[in-house]
Amino acid sequence: xxxxxxxxxxxxxxxxxxxxxxxxxxxxxxxxxxxxxxxxxxxxxxxxxxxxxxxxxxxxxxxxxxxxxxxxxxxxxxxxxxxxxxxxxxxxxxxxxxxxxxxxxxxxxxxxxxxxxxxxxxxxxxxxxxxxxxxxxxxxxxxxxxxxxxxxxxxxxxxxxxxxxxxxxxxxxxxxxxxxxxxxxxxxxxxxxxxxxxxxxxxxxxxxxxxxxxxxxxxxxxxxxxxxxxxxxxxxxxxxxxxxxxxxxxxxxxxxxxxxxxxxxxxxxxxxxxxxxxxxxxxxxxxxxxxxxxxxxxxxxxxxxxxxxxxxxxxxxxxxxxxxxxxxxxxxxxxxxxxxxxxxxxxxxxxxxxxxxxxxxxxxxxxxxxxxxxxx
Amino acid sequence: xxxxxxxxxxxxxxxxxxxxxxxxxxxxxxxxxxxxxxxxxxxxxxxxxxxxxxxxxxxxxxxxxxxxxxxxxxxxxxxxxxxxxxxxxxxxxxxxxxxxxxxxxxxxxxxxxxxxxxxxxxxxxxxxxxxxxxxxxxxxxxxxxxxxxxxxxxxxxxxxxxxxxxxxxxxxxxxxxxxxxxxxxxxxxxxxxxxxxxxxxxxxxxxxxxxxxxxxxxxxxxxxxxxxxxxxxxxxxxxxxxxxxxxxxxxxxxxxxxxxxxxxxxxxxxxxxxxxxxxxxxxxxxxxxxxxxxxxxxxxxxxxxxxxxxxxxxxxxxxxxxxxxxxxxxxxxxxx
Numbered sequence: 001x002x003x004x005x006x007x008x009x010x011x012x013x014x015x016x017x018x019x020x021x022x023x024x025x026x027x028x029x030x031x032x033x034x035x036x037x038x039x040x041x042x043x044x045x046x047x048x049x050x051x052x053x054x055x056x057x058x059x060x061x062x063x064x065x066x067x068x069x070x071x072x073x074x075x076x077x078x079x080x081x082x083x084x085x086x087x088x089x090x091x092x093x094x095x096x097x098x099x100x101x102x103x104x105x106x107x108x109x110x111x112x113x114x115x116x117x118x119x120x121x122x123x124x125x126x127x128x129x130x131x132x133x134x135x136x137x138x139x140x141x142x143x144x145x146x147x148x149x150x151x152x153x154x155x156x157x158x159x160x161x162x163x164x165x166x167x168x169x170x171x172x173x174x175x176x177x178x179x180x181x182x183x184x185x186x187x188x189x190x191x192x193x194x195x196x197x198x199x200x201x202x203x204x205x206x207x208x209x210x211x212x213x214x215x216x217x218x219x220x221x222x223x224x225x226x227x228x229x230x231x232x233x234x235x236x237x238x239x240x241x242x243x244x245x246x247x248x249x250x251x252x253x254x255x256x257x258x259x260x261x262x263x264x265x266x267x268x269x270x271x272x273x274x275x276x277x278x279x280x281x282x283x284x285x286x287x288x289x290x291x292x293x294x295x296x297x298x299x300x301x302x303x304x305x306x307x308x309x310x311x312x313x314x315x316x317x318x319x320x321x322x323x324x325x326x327x328x329x330x331x332x333x334x335x336x337x338x339x340x341x342x343x344x345x346x347x348x349x350x351x352x353x354x355x356x357x358x359x360x361x362x363x364x365x366x367x368x369x370x371x372x373x374x375x376x
Numbered sequence: 377x378x379x380x381x382x383x384x385x386x387x388x389x390x391x392x393x394x395x396x397x398x399x400x401x402x403x404x405x406x407x408x409x410x411x412x413x414x415x416x417x418x419x420x421x422x423x424x425x426x427x428x429x430x431x432x433x434x435x436x437x438x439x440x441x442x443x444x445x446x447x448x449x450x451x452x453x454x455x456x457x458x459x460x461x462x463x464x465x466x467x468x469x470x471x472x473x474x475x476x477x478x479x480x481x482x483x484x485x486x487x488x489x490x491x492x493x494x495x496x497x498x499x500x501x502x503x504x505x506x507x508x509x510x511x512x513x514x515x516x517x518x519x520x521x522x523x524x525x526x527x528x529x530x531x532x533x534x535x536x537x538x539x540x541x542x543x544x545x546x547x548x549x550x551x552x553x554x555x556x557x558x559x560x561x562x563x564x565x566x567x568x569x570x571x572x573x574x575x576x577x578x579x580x581x582x583x584x585x586x587x588x589x590x591x592x593x594x595x596x597x598x599x600x601x602x603x604x605x606x607x608x609x610x611x612x613x614x615x616x617x618x619x620x621x622x623x624x625x626x627x628x629x630x631x632x633x634x635x636x637x638x639x640x641x642x643x644x645x646x647x648x649x650x651x652x653x654x655x656x657x658x659x660x661x662x663x664x665x666x667x668x669x670x671x672x673x674x675x676x677x678x679x680x681x682x683x684x685x686x687x688x689x690x691x692x693x694x695x696x697x698x699x700x701x702x703x704x705x706x707x708x709x710x711x712x
Contacts, residue, residue: 001630010621013694043639045696116560116636222694338704348637358698361689 007221034192035062035349200255276316386506403489426461441569461523552643566628589657618678
């Protein structure tokens with residue numbers, strides 16, 4: 001497969017690993033922001049090939065995981081209405097809220113459908129004009145433009161039974177919040193490639209300026225990830241942090257300006273609650289007033305109740321990188337992918353799911369613990 | 377006849393009789409079936425009897441490379457074959473939803489007839505019920521099958537030993553990817569097709585020549601190769617070591633998995649088997665498997681060791697290693 005096989009080439013990977021072992025002379029802790037990075041690192045078995053001094057910490061880059069339980073509860077409640085068809089990406093369906101998940105609601109008769117694109121939801125709305133078709137609009141910079149484009153298409157078609165439940169988020173504000181947490185010690189950031197395609201590599205500059213954090217934008221295959229880790233180790237050891245674009249075949253400094261202006265035209269920043277991180281100013285996206293007719297929360301006056309975390313669940317701390325999944329008392333016992341308590345165990349990009357699926361061969365199982373201890 | 381299934385077709389009355397005589401018998405010619413007795417009486421078997429049942433509810437009912445009908449025939453034949461049994465006869469139970477198009481039903485029964493003829497295994501008894509619209513989903517099929525197991529054949533996980541070789545009879549994940557992409561309405565370039573096919577010819581040929589060296593066999597259907605190997609690992613308390621690089625896959629299947637964020641190790645196969653064999657005979661078995669069309673792309677994909685007892689370990693294309701856990705929950709496509 002072109003553009004994939006080259007970046008998984010065993011000889012290249014082994015050469016990069018060798019280089020990393022030769023070059024790493026001090027402890028370097030790196031946060032991989034994006035859940036797709038976390039999964040790829042596990043799936044390709046990269047973690048246990050790295051030098052012991054390199055510590056990888058998973059960050060808050062799983063859109064399903066950071067959606068607070070109050071919003072999940074609102075989704076489930078909305079699904080219970082007989083005049084509503086819920087459309088959603090698959091990952092969201094099994095996330096438990098305080099009164100069950102969307103999958104539970106579906107089993108009890110709710111009309112909940114998995115779609116692969118918000119455009120599919122619009123197609124359903126055209127086919128079923130009697131029902132209100134609601135797309136659960138969850139996702140980061142990568143996902144938002146297609147949702148914006150769907151709103152425009154709905155407007156053009158004059159569709160009055162298509163809505164979104166706006167719960168989109170943007171990446172820079174939570175990273176800002178995270179880096180101010182004294183419990184987290186991070187030297188470098190493996191910046192998300194997909195987000196950067198839209199937002200541009202420059203969107204991470206403030207982390208260099210404010211926190212002297214080494215940054216490398218990375219693709220998702222082993223060679224991409226190792227090149228970026230190598231770049232980060234170089235920056236940290238030289239004490240010269242900057243934003244390095246290691247995903248040049250897809251990412252530019254400015255990003256996709258057309259997609260950005262589409263998003264700006266339809267959405268406006270609002271304060272938004274993140275699981276584990278609390279409410280962060282300007283970290284979410286709401287529809288602009290001229291598009292608010294597509295906002296189901298306005299139409300039905302839905303207000304999210306205060307969030308409550310499942311008892312004992314440490315997803316919030318896992319998302320902040322200060323707790324490793326195996327340090328959570330529920331991990332693998334009460335909380336498993338088949339019977340999840342927290343969202344990090346559900347999503348295909350969740351840190352706990354990654355550790356549960358692939359984590360058994362890890363030698364360095366309590367990296368987060370070390371990190372906590374280092375602070376004491 | 378009307379062009380849709382109605383509740384009358386399942387009432388046991390004349391309409392149902394017409395359906396059986398004019399549609400089912402046209403494609404299912406076995407004389408025992410045509411006797412329309414309450415049970416099929418078959419000749420005395422020579423050997424131990426294998427007996428298996430499976431229900432088919434696949435959505436969509438027609439998919440590239442096949443339909444629910446031939447899937448129901450091949451699936452039960454394969455379950456028998458995995459125990460080393462030679463399949464003798466099948467039952468066919470149909471649950472039809474009111475409003476199913478008759479020409480869809482005819483297409484399905486026709487392909488059941490064709491699959492039975494190809495496999496040499498007849499439908500000898502059957503039943504049809506109709507449920508009101510909304511109480512089913514077009515058509516559900518149950519098939520049961522009986523077969524006989526040869527005298528010296530002993531296919532069981534209990535015989536798996538350290539050092540055994542793992543063979544796979546062809547490319548991975550074709551069926552699972554085909555179903556998921558057709559359900560998603562995704563158009564993937566190339567030629568995605570279900571791999572539904574019977575495996576008893578391949579099994580018969582292997583067992584004829586190397587029966588003693590075959591320790592166990594499994595067909596990695598639901599849950600895929602990953603889950604099936606994890607079950608063998610758990611049952612034997614041995615480690616299944618596999619090489620990602622050696623697992624054959626079609627290019628378009630890999631591409632579709634990348635696109636949808638699916639792990640091919642957990643996707644269903646409907647015409648593939650894993651053979652666990654004694655190391656000294658593995659190469660010979662591989663040659664036999666490759667000599668039949670359904671095994672032409674067979675590969676040795678790994679071996680049995682004591683490295684991580686009860687676990688499956690995959691050496692990745694990139695050269696790393698990771699565990700392969702059994703599937704839990706449905707494979708979900710990714711969000712971004």
